[in-house]
Amino acid sequence: MKTPEEILKIMMNEDSFSQWMGIEIQAIELGSCTLKAEINSTMLNGFRIAHGGISYSLADSALAFASNSRGVQCVSIETSISHVKKVSEGDCLSAEATEIHRGKTTGIYNVLVKNQHNQIVALFKGTVWITETKW
Amino acid sequence: MKTPEEILKIMMNEDSFSQWMGIEIQAIELGSCTLKAEINSTMLNGFRIAHGGISYSLADSALAFASNSRGVQCVSIETSISHVKKVSEGDCLSAEATEIHRGKTTGIYNVLVKNQHNQIVALFKGTVWITETKW
Amino acid sequence: MKTPEEILKIMMNEDSFSQWMGIEIQAIELGSCTLKAEINSTMLNGFRIAHGGISYSLADSALAFASNSRGVQCVSIETSISHVKKVSEGDCLSAEATEIHRGKTTGIYNVLVKNQHNQIVALFKGTVWITETKW
Amino acid sequence: MKTPEEILKIMMNEDSFSQWMGIEIQAIELGSCTLKAEINSTMLNGFRIAHGGISYSLADSALAFASNSRGVQCVSIETSISHVKKVSEGDCLSAEATEIHRGKTTGIYNVLVKNQHNQIVALFKGTVWITETKW
Numbered sequence: 001m002k003t004p005e006e007i008l009k010i011m012m013n014e015d016s017f018s019q020w021m022g023i024e025i026q027a028i029e030l031g032s033c034t035l036k037a038e039i040n041s042t043m044l045n046g047f048r049i050a051h052g053g054i055s056y057s058l059a060d061s062a063l064a065f066a067s068n069s070r071g072v073q074c075v076s077i078e079t080s081i082s083h084v085k086k087v088s089e090g091d092c093l094s095a096e097a098t099e100i101h102r103g104k105t106t107g108i109y110n111v112l113v114k115n116q117h118n119q120i121v122a123l124f125k126g127t128v129w130i131t132e133t134k135w
Numbered sequence: 136m137k138t139p140e141e142i143l144k145i146m147m148n149e150d151s152f153s154q155w156m157g158i159e160i161q162a163i164e165l166g167s168c169t170l171k172a173e174i175n176s177t178m179l180n181g182f183r184i185a186h187g188g189i190s191y192s193l194a195d196s197a198l199a200f201a202s203n204s205r206g207v208q209c210v211s212i213e214t215s216i217s218h219v220k221k222v223s224e225g226d227c228l229s230a231e232a233t234e235i236h237r238g239k240t241t242g243i244y245n246v247l248v249k250n251q252h253n254q255i256v257a258l259f260k261g262t263v264w265i266t267e268t269k270w
Numbered sequence: 271m272k273t274p275e276e277i278l279k280i281m282m283n284e285d286s287f288s289q290w291m292g293i294e295i296q297a298i299e300l301g302s303c304t305l306k307a308e309i310n311s312t313m314l315n316g317f318r319i320a321h322g323g324i325s326y327s328l329a330d331s332a333l334a335f336a337s338n339s340r341g342v343q344c345v346s347i348e349t350s351i352s353h354v355k356k357v358s359e360g361d362c363l364s365a366e367a368t369e370i371h372r373g374k375t376t377g378i379y380n381v382l383v384k385n386q387h388n389q390i391v392a393l394f395k396g397t398v399w400i401t402e403t404k405w
Numbered sequence: 406m407k408t409p410e411e412i413l414k415i416m417m418n419e420d421s422f423s424q425w426m427g428i429e430i431q432a433i434e435l436g437s438c439t440l441k442a443e444i445n446s447t448m449l450n451g452f453r454i455a456h457g458g459i460s461y462s463l464a465d466s467a468l469a470f471a472s473n474s475r476g477v478q479c480v481s482i483e484t485s486i487s488h489v490k491k492v493s494e495g496d497c498l499s500a501e502a503t504e505i506h507r508g509k510t511t512g513i514y515n516v517l518v519k520n521q522h523n524q525i526v527a528l529f530k531g532t533v534w535i536t537e538t539k540w
Contacts, residue, residue, distance in 0.1 A: 011181030017188065020177050042155050045199065046146030052195040052211055053152065057188025064181065076187055077376060078348045078397050080215035080485060082513055082532060084506045100528055101489045105399065106347060108487055108528060110515075123505055123513060125530060127348050127397075127487060129375065212511060213483045213532050215350060217378055217397060219371045235393055236354045240534065241482060243352055243393060245380075258370055258378060260395060262352060262483050262532075264510065281451030287458065290447050312425050316416030316469060322481055323422065323462025330457045334450065346457055350485035 004028045004069035007135045011065060018061045021054070025065075031099035033066040039091045050087035058095045059111040059124035066097035067107050067128045071135055074107060074128040085121040092116040095124075105130055139163045139204035142270045146200060153196045156189070160200075166234035168201040174226045185222035193230045194246040194259035201232035202242050202263045206270055209242060209263040220256040227251040230259075240265055274298045274339035277405045281335060288331045291324070295335075301369035303336040309361045320357035328365045329381040329394035336367035337377050337398045341405055344377060344398040355391040362386040365394075375400055409433045409474035412540045416470060423466045426459070430470075436504035438471040444496045455492035463500045464516040464529035471502035472512050472533045476540055479512060479533040490526040497521040500529075510535055 002010075008028045012018060021043075026034035037058050045051040059081060067074040087093065094114050101108040111124035137145075143163045147153060156178075161169040172193050180186040194216060202209040222228065229249050236243040246259035272280075278298045282288060291313075296304040307328050315321040329351060337344035357363065364384050371378040381394035407415075413433045417423060426448075431439040442463050450456040464486060472479035492498065499519050506513040516529035 013181075014179070014183055015181040015186070016177050016179045017186035018180065042151045044149070044151045045153065045196075046148075046150040046203075047208075047210075048149055051150070051152035051192060052199075052214065053188050053192025056191045056195070056214075057186060060187040060191070061180075064187075068181075073182075075182075076218055078215065078217045079187065079191075080213065080350070080530075082213045082506075083211055084508060084511075084513065101487075101525060103489060106489075108489065120506060123530075125485075125528075215395075215485070217371070219373060219376075219378065236352070236390060238354060241354075243354065255371060258395075260350075260393075283451075284449070284453055285451040285456070286447050286449045287456035288450065312421050314419070314421045315423070315466075316418075316420040316473075317478075317480075318419055321420070321422035321462060322465040322469075322484065323458050326461045326465070326484075327456060327458025330461070331450075334457075338451075343452075345452075346488050348485065348487045349457065349461075350483065352483045353481050 001071045002135045004030055007068055008065050011068060021057060023061055028065060028069060030069055031066055032097055033062050034094060034096045035062045036094050039087055039089055041089055044089060052083055055083060055087060055113050055122040056081050058093055059113055062095040062097035062111050063109050063126040066099065066109055073131045073133040073135060075131065077127045077129050079126040081122055081124045083122050085119055087115065087121050136206045137270045139165055142203055143200050146203060156192060158196055161229065163200060163204060165204055166201055167232055168197050169229060169231045170197045171229050174222055174224055176224055179224060187218055190218060190222060190248050190257040191216050193228055194248055197230040197232035197246050198244050198261040201234065201244055208266045208268040208270060210266065212262045212264050214261040216257055216259045218257050220254055222250065222256050271341045272405045274300055277338055278335050281338060291327060293331060298335060298339060300339055301336055302367055303332050304364060304366045305332045306364050309357055309359050311359055314359060322353055325353060325357060325383050325392040326351050328363055329383055332365040332367035332381050333379050333396040336369060336379055343401045343403040343405060345401065347397045347399050349396040351392055351394045353392050355389055357385065357391050406476045407540045409435055412473055413470050416473060426462060428466055431499065433470060433474060435474055436471055437502055438467050439499060439501045440467045441499050444492055444494050446494055449494060457488055460488060460492060460518050460527040461486050463498055464518055467500040467502035467516050468514050468531040471504065471514055478536045478538040478540060480536065482532045482534050484531040486527055486529045488527050490524055492520065492526050
């Protein structure tokens, strides 16, 4: 069976959008993952703060890497995010995915997105469907 | 007071990320908005399908434009999305935001994301906070 | 195969809590269901308006009946509700569940909860897991 | 200003539905709250397990008590719950509400619902609107 690191490497190599976002891996373990990315000017919205889709995408990548780390492929069923603090150009975000529940068919993960001052900027929750396909 | 078209133009001009995604405006009215975008290879994830953040971002932009169309600035409080069908490179997505509730302080919008075959690929719901700042 | 009416009858007969709430069936069809219930004084919360759990329970029953109507047992994975208008003692609520998506393993339903003045009081969304157990 | 205990007492005294559920207070502090309730036969659904509305209602009461504990009235904007384990008659549930974010206008709380074996049965997240009305 592949290790969390091996699976992550395969996924990240193919993941063009995570690469475009400049995502760096901080940590990967069975059921958890921490990512990092810096906000550049292309990532801003009509209010000139980070587009909500950027924090979401960072958290969604963390969800994917954390949930797939156990050796079987997982796909997202339902995700939600609350944006609680503005994110500006130059901010450096981290996203830490934690496994809250791992059943037979579904898994639930919380992802906490923080800025460089360790302030929470977004709270993400994701439910994944655990397939029978091994990595 | 500015019209929905005027507000949208101001927002879209500043919205670097929506521009990067190649978002086109299909329709804008008081409380509703329809956007379109094509999936390119940079938008793919580790499974070589569209990253969940892409459908989310398209829907989130539709939410922003629809909720701000009434002349006062609105910011997202909580959003959720269910990805129900895979999105592939070359697919052309539309996102239609509809106002379900507009109270004094909060508004709720559904966004339906479909592909070029008119199949639903994602269901998005967003709650916004209605500020007192006029456009 | 059992009809939606037959399945509903079996479920409702066993459903002590829906009975306690005084839930009445207004309509049942493949993938949809409309229920009704009146708010009594036992259903109120610390603000002397209907407890959020009452609208939720009514909507959740509608989700259960609508999703199980297709002849296989379905269980809730994730549900969300936005309470947008106060509900008072004596109000008569209706909950209409509509099927938005029915895939192989999951289904998604919207439930609109309205009062006797046809005003929306809550918006509910539910995702169910479609089991392989037939009714 | 009233203490968390005083506010809780006022709320609980009026809260007929929480009383009907037999809710007991385990702990109350600024921004957090733990409740307990036992599942009886009236709380069951069509599968003869606890109705989803029961776990929801317990968690929603915990959200209300935790968010109101800071001396100003708070009302629920959006809540979501994932039911991850069946709850049976005779089970004793606890619901622990924790404050994740407290801004100027909104607060976010996680509520973990566990059974008597300390197993998670439901994960609840609630966003409240912080009004300007003092207790």
